Amino acid sequence: xxxxxxxxxxxxxxxxxxxxxxxxxxxxxxxxxxxxxxxxxxxxxxxxxxxxxxxxxxxxxxxxxxxxxxxxxxxxxxxxxxxxxxxxxxxxxxxxxxxxxxxxxxxxxxxxxxxxxxxxxxxxxxxxxxxxxxxxxxxxxxxxxxxxxxxxxxxxxxxxxxxxxxxxxxxxxxxxxxxxxxxxxxxxxxxxxxxxxxxxxxxxxxxxxxxxxxxxxxxxxxxxxxxxxxxxxxxxxxxxxxxxxxxxxxxxxxxxxxxxxxxxxxxxxxxxxxxxxxxxxxxxxxxxxxxxxxxxxxxxxxxxxxxxxxxxxxxxxxxxxxxxxxxxxxxxxxxxxxxxxxxxxxxxxxxxxxxxxxxxxxxxxxxxxxxxxxxxxxxxxxxxxxxxxxxxxxxxxxxxxxxxxxxxxxxxxxxxxxxx
RNA sequence: GUGGCUGUAGCUCAACGGUAGAGUACCUGGCUGUGGACCAGGGUGUUGCGGGUUCGAUCCCCGUCAGCCACCCCA
Numbered sequence: 001x002x003x004x005x006x007x008x009x010x011x012x013x014x015x016x017x018x019x020x021x022x023x024x025x026x027x028x029x030x031x032x033x034x035x036x037x038x039x040x041x042x043x044x045x046x047x048x049x050x051x052x053x054x055x056x057x058x059x060x061x062x063x064x065x066x067x068x069x070x071x072x073x074x075x076x077x078x079x080x081x082x083x084x085x086x087x088x089x090x091x092x093x094x095x096x097x098x099x100x101x102x103x104x105x106x107x108x109x110x111x112x113x114x115x116x117x118x119x120x121x122x123x124x125x126x127x128x129x130x131x132x133x134x135x136x137x138x139x140x141x142x143x144x145x146x147x148x149x150x151x152x153x154x155x156x157x158x159x160x161x162x163x164x165x166x167x168x169x170x171x172x173x174x175x176x177x178x179x180x181x182x183x184x185x186x187x188x189x190x191x192x193x194x195x196x197x198x199x200x201x202x203x204x205x206x207x208x209x210x211x212x213x214x215x216x217x218x219x220x221x222x223x224x225x226x227x228x229x230x231x232x233x234x235x236x237x238x239x240x241x242x243x244x245x246x247x248x249x250x251x252x253x254x255x256x257x258x259x260x261x262x263x264x265x266x267x268x269x270x271x272x273x274x275x276x277x278x279x280x281x282x283x284x285x286x287x288x289x290x291x292x293x294x295x296x297x298x299x300x301x302x303x304x305x306x307x308x309x310x311x312x313x314x315x316x317x318x319x320x321x322x323x324x325x326x327x328x329x330x331x332x333x334x335x336x337x338x339x340x341x342x343x344x345x346x347x348x349x350x351x352x353x354x355x356x357x358x359x360x361x362x363x364x365x366x367x368x369x370x371x372x373x374x375x376x377x378x379x380x381x382x383x384x385x386x387x388x389x390x391x392x393x394x395x396x397x398x399x400x401x402x403x404x405x406x407x408x409x410x411x412x413x414x415x416x417x418x419x420x
Numbered sequence: 421g422u423g424g425c426u427g428u429a430g431c432u433c434a435a436c437g438g439u440a441g442a443g444u445a446c447c448u449g450g451c452u453g454u455g456g457a458c459c460a461g462g463g464u465g466u467u468g469c470g471g472g473u474u475c476g477a478u479c480c481c482c483g484u485c486a487g488c489c490a491c492c493c494c495a
Contacts, residue, residue, distance in 0.1 A: 005468090005485085005486075006486095008485085008487090059493090060492075060493050061494080064421070064492095065494085111495080113493090113495095115421095115492090116421075116491095116492090117488090118488075118490075119488075119489070119490095120495080121494070121495080125495065126495090127495060205493095208493085259494060260494095276490090277491085278494065281495065282495075283494085283495060305495055306495070307494090307495025308495080309495080310495060329454080360448095361448090361449095361452090362453045362454055363449090363451075363454065363455080364447085364455095365454090365455090366453095366454050366455040366456095367447095367455055367456085369455065370456060371446095374455090377454085377455085379453080379454070382453095383453080391454090393454075393455090395455070395456095398454090398455090400454090
């Protein structure tokens with residue numbers, strides 16, 4: 001039989017990387033709690049329509065990147081490619097808009113996009129997704145960036161850039177879109193094939209093109225910034241003022257746009273040069289019309305998502321292990337008889353105890369304990385049993401002492417000694 | 421979806437078309453009851469998979485799968 005392997009772009013995550021994930025989660029949860037967020041787990045599988053309606057049917061995600069299939073009942077289902085759509089659905093389904101003025105929610109879990117894998121990009125990847133419903137005030141947008149700043153600092157992420165912009169509301173965006181199309185039409189022969197396609201479908205995205213000539217052309221283009229309506233302009237100004245109040249450093253990038261249709265006003269992206277081509281590891285923005293478009297009452301929203309895999313590549317902070325680890329080396333059947341009582345005693349004390357199942361030579365067990373990075377090793381053989389003691393060896397100092405061979409008191413005694 | 425590079429031991433990588441190797445890791449012993457260093461021994465392998473060419477393929481050819489990098493796009 002052929003060896004079974006994970007699907008392309010799917011991975012088993014363990015060891016150091018999983019440790020980074022857990023650390024990111026712990027640090028983020030702490031900061032989220034300080035700002036009154038509560039966690040919500042939502043399904044991975046939803047009706048396809050949910051994503052088509054929220055993300056937009058002409059976006060790349062919906063057009064070619066979703067894991068979609070038909071279930072036995074004939075419904076089209078999709079593995080979520082992002083979390084916001086599901087969060088909005090859950091918000092409406094729970095009727096949170098009548099229960100509370102403001103809902104601050106977050107969720108952590110896998111997302112799925114059928115893309116070609118490369119550095120920092122997988123078909124199954126993990127996001128920590130944060131959403132706020134019910135707040136118009138740009139203070140909340142600034143607050144989110146402030147929180148991100150705090151999380152990144154605590155994780156030891158240093159070289160990153162926060163870029164912000166406003167994509168306006170549907171009103172000013174439509175005006176601008178016409179101006180932009182007019183401009184690029186006059187230069188269409190200078191634009192690459194992709195950009196000519198974008199010109200018809202989503203002209204804002206021409207700003208994202210990496211071709212030298214397209215960059216030159218878009219450099220001379222009009223900017224949405226200059227076409228923002230009064231409301232959007234004020235929102236942006238207040239947002240930037242609050243950013244300053246929080247003392248967070250951001251860069252205004254007037255050409256920053258987003259790939260999902262639902263964004264309005266504030267958009268932002270946190271990038272790092274250490275990530276290669278996919279340099280954005282946190283991105284988000286405001287979506288003031290999405291809840292209404294999804295069939296709810298008019299409710300402003302704003303949020304962001306952290307790409308866990310990408311942030312894990314940047315996080316320098318290490319998870320710290322404060323509990324000492326113990327190993328039980330036993331010689332012979334009589335000594336092995338103490339294994340289960342000791343395991344029970346250590347479990348009661350909430351301490352981990354490692355051991356071998358085959359009780360090989362002491363040398364071998366010591367080597368094993370060393371590989372496990374054990375701080376202390378208990379050594380028990382016939383000599384000790386006859387004397388009614390057990391030897392406790394400190395692996396770092398090599399100092400050894402004797403403890404009374406009484407399983408119920410050993411964990412406490414050992415902890416006392418290792419505290420020194 | 422497109423393009424380039426790459427698939428050999430747990431890991432990093434060798435091997436002119438001629439019996440698959442090294443370093444490291446791991447196991448055992450030296451030390452019959454004490455880890456790391458040292459010494460000796462041990463290869464743990466469907467050379468990703470499937471075909472083809474050949475007396476003979478890890479090597480050449482085709483296909484396929486996977487990984488990496490870039491594009492598209494995105495966290």
